Amino acid sequence: METDRRRNPLFGPNRFKLGIFSANCDGGLTMSLAPDRWKAEWADIAAMTRIADDAGLEFILPVAKWRAYQGKAKIYGRSFETLTHGAALGALTRRIAIFCTVHVPLVTPAFAAKAMATIDHVTNGRAGLNIVCGWNQEEFDLHGVTIDQDARYDHGLEWFQIWSKLLAGGPEFDWDGRFFKLKRLQTDPLSIQRPWPAVMSAGFSPKGRDFAAQAADVLFTNLTQLAQIPGVLGDIRAYMAARGRSISVFTMSHVVCRPTRREAEEFFHYFAEEMADEEGQEYYRRMRGTTVGSGQGTIARLFDNRFHLATGKRYAGGYPGAFPLVGTPDDIAAELAAMSEAGLAGTSIAFLDYLKEIPYFVQEVLPRLERAGLRGPVAAE
Template sequence: MTEFSNRLDNKNKFKLGLFAINCASGLAVTKVNERWRNSWENNLKIAQLADEAGLEYLLPLGRWMGYDGETHFHSNVLESISWASALLAATRRIGVISTIHTSLHNPVILAKQLATMDHIGGGRVGLNMVCGWNRQEYEALGGELFFSHQDRYHHAQEWLDIIRKLWQTETPFDWNSKFFKFKKVYSVPLPLQKNIPIFNGAGSTLGKDFAIRNVDYLFMLTLDLNQLRQDIISIKKQEKLQKRKKPLNFISYSYVVCRPTYKEAEEYLHYYSQENADWEAVDHIIKLLANNSKVVPIEEFNLYRSKFPAGHGGYPLVGTPDDIVNGIEQLYNAGLSGTALTFVNYLDEFPYFKDEVLPRIEKCGLREHLAL
């Protein structure tokens, strides 16, 4: 049988993707007219540009309702399974991830959906697991935020165990547990990839333990690089204790404002993220994160309120192409193996990043030239 590998499996020291192109405004909580329009046509164009440039992946957000504010931030979001299926058919090498809420998607149905998508893309699908934090979305869909914090992770473990079993055998099996009861289930065809890459974001102790056991790429909070470095060291110690076979990859997300001069970049950052921020939406998001995610207390979120509109709490990569590369080197030296990039307008800004920043990253040895 032919072996298939995702571009995420390449040997680049620092992997790059595009984040949230399926969402109106991307991650910039701004009112500027040029903010991202998430039409299918725009998604297709930027996905193919990223593919040609050699980026490793496209990562969507999973949203079922937006936030308050003048822009109705994230009310307009393309659903990630159908989005990823179409992009897998329209690209050649780049990995395309689906963002899935474990308590909203039946694992048997999802296993077949992702396997089908893997065949569509020739072995390039990925899974981003969300175990639940946004109470207003769950209540909008007819239920409480799924179980207690502890039960959500027990549920997610069973959910993932079922999916992996469906991907590894064509033999029907029964499953009878606290959260799932299935009879003679199976999913054929199996995925083309031997191991579909799995992403997850976790901040709690339970979440990190779950990630160490189960996922390939763990999203890390990057509000402070020194804290990030210490968090990664701590998780790596837990990896050794759990005798994990394959090292966990640590990634972040970053907003990019890249211009020929630092002054131009700073001026544009201030223009879109301060003068034209959608502060009502910002405050709504911060309140939800602080009250529901339990990762960072609201007092700490409020310290970063002024920076939040620029990229939804992502790490700033702001300045000239050389400044951007310096920032990426700092992320790498802190222990990250990649970051997911966002822009105010991906189509307007990514070409300059591709032409000016990517060659510099290759020159410093963190990436090889992978363009089609």
């Protein structure tokens, strides 16, 4: 089938790709009581996105949330819905890929096909879909929907098959499957990207990785140390080989970039240790432990970053499973280069305050990545 995704920077020439994660939600990617944490005001989101767009970052990736984590900080209690968020940001930007995160149990394939085609036209081929099969039942209680933990990825794969067939075009079709019984399926317009917009999925469990190997162009997975990368990539590549596909693997990172290492580490300690929302972390561990398939030992590994290993402190205000990029511009550029050397194709990044901190990252870290050959200069339009 014809493939044309030339406008989507997710498939662009930069060897190591970068994007903004979770800025549509208050708290962003931190479980911290720090008063200077991200508030997710629309004007700030728009301004930050324009900076990322001008700097040549590859993507904006929002989180679909329907209720807060039940800690003192109540992070994610305020969030912007991702399809409307994507359409709005798409109209404000020129080059960055705009992803939308869709919960399979809540959105029909036909609705998602129509919505994603709309955003792909708004962005002239820069839309992307992040497929989430669901993990926190309390969020779905708000909609009166029950997640089948054993079948959620089977459900998600059938959903993807319908969604992608719709956007691939062709005559109307009926669908008689395990989870969907649908009549006279069609959509118009089709997406600009052919055969459909870029697809990503986050997979931590074995079933999640197998799903991504079948449906996604990009798999996001949790990594907290460089030493974990070879083993994780080896496991993921086994799933790809079994499905006869090759996809890019990304992780997610939290950035604290300061002129000196001491400043960066003290600030990280301030919001991630001193101001940590322990109740929010406990809620996360309890709810997430039902979905990863390996119990609390697997959840505990999400906290084993270099700061925890060096000090014994949990740094619980940093999001579980996020790779901490903490240090000077040289430190952070070096760690990103090491990620690339180990085989990762990119990472998402987050900040305690995105709008306040991203200019320094753009000014200091991106030129270092260019000099290292990981990224090229922003092309003139």
